[in-house]
Amino acid sequence: MKEITDRRYPIGKFEYGKSFSNEDTRKHIKIISRLPKEIKKTLKKLKDGALDKPYRTGGWTARQVIHHLADSHVNAYIRCKLAATEKAPIIKPYEEKAWAELEDAKHGSAKISLKLLSALHARWVDFLTSLSNDDLELGYYHPANKRTVSLREAIALYAWHSQHHLAHIQLVAAGNFDKSGKKEDKKEKLPAAEKPKRARRSSAEVAAEKAAKAAAPKLSRAEVLAKARAARQAKPAAPKAAVAEKPKRARRSSAEVAAEKAAKAAAPKMSRAEVLAKARAARQAKTVAKPKKDPNAPKLSKQEIMAKARAARKSKK
Numbered sequence: 001m002k003e004i005t006d007r008r009y010p011i012g013k014f015e016y017g018k019s020f021s022n023e024d025t026r027k028h029i030k031i032i033s034r035l036p037k038e039i040k041k042t043l044k045k046l047k048d049g050a051l052d053k054p055y056r057t058g059g060w061t062a063r064q065v066i067h068h069l070a071d072s073h074v075n076a077y078i079r080c081k082l083a084a085t086e087k088a089p090i091i092k093p094y095e096e097k098a099w100a101e102l103e104d105a106k107h108g109s110a111k112i113s114l115k116l117l118s119a120l121h122a123r124w125v126d127f128l129t130s131l132s133n134d135d136l137e138l139g140y141y142h143p144a145n146k147r148t149v150s151l152r153e154a155i156a157l158y159a160w161h162s163q164h165h166l167a168h169i170q171l172v173a174a175g176n177f178d179k180s181g182k183k184e185d186k187k188e189k190l191p192a193a194e195k196p197k198r199a200r201r202s203s204a205e206v207a208a209e210k211a212a213k214a215a216a217p218k219l220s221r222a223e224v225l226a227k228a229r230a231a232r233q234a235k236p237a238a239p240k241a242a243v244a245e246k247p248k249r250a251r252r253s254s255a256e257v258a259a260e261k262a263a264k265a266a267a268p269k270m271s272r273a274e275v276l277a278k279a280r281a282a283r284q285a286k287t288v289a290k291p292k293k294d295p296n297a298p299k300l301s302k303q304e305i306m307a308k309a310r311a312a313r314k315s316k317k
Helices: 022-043 062-085 096-100 103-107 110-129 151-173 203-215 221-234 254-266 272-286 302-316
Strands: 139-142 147-150
Touching: 022 062, 022 110, 022 151, 062 096, 062 103, 062 110, 062 139, 062 151, 096 103, 139 151, 147 151
Parallel strands: none
Antiparallel strands: 139 147
């Protein structure tokens, strides 16, 4: 990648107020369609930890840039749809810097925003390619810039925006990022649990260890397995939790089983009506008769009911 003199605007600033031909618009739509694949290709070049490196001092990290692209282009898609369906709608700007400082933008998975961009750009490009020349002259009113932006200009703007932030990610992927480290986080971070540092060994110690390993006799597969079995046997077996012993049921003899079957066969069989009557009688015997409420008894107020309940609770204590 060629040397960048202005890290903030590696491809230069967008020029507002220009006129764009149909051929320009087709090129801009193509740039928008390619962005998710270009980011995916660039992400493969990022080394461990590079995703959280800022492309310039005081700038966003590569992770924040990817999340910002998803945030910005969701808004852009809606703005374009509003312009095509309403008469010069007034769009709502958003605080992009504040969005980029939220936790999901600073620490969330970049793959999620990449998936969002892939689906979003597919819909967006389908919509943009369906617009007629007359449709492309429609626009939305930007209250911050105090001007109407035509769809042609909006498409050009977001094609530039795609390449602008792609260049930022490419700076990081090429190792051309801010060497001082991450962007300073104004939010106070909780102290992490300190891990004991491993003593760094000298090259002589490393070489000695390698030589000792090489000189050691290699065990056969049978010897390795025998060693593993011996290690398992040497470990004391974990004591099993004591289970309450259930009394074992005495095993009956075949003569007792035969006698029980004969007794059941000899017993008089009950009719269906007798079985139902017996079941009803058993249910009635279990039911406790409740005293019927006196219809003439005076009704208690809510306070009296609460006082009665409190008194009942106290008497139980």
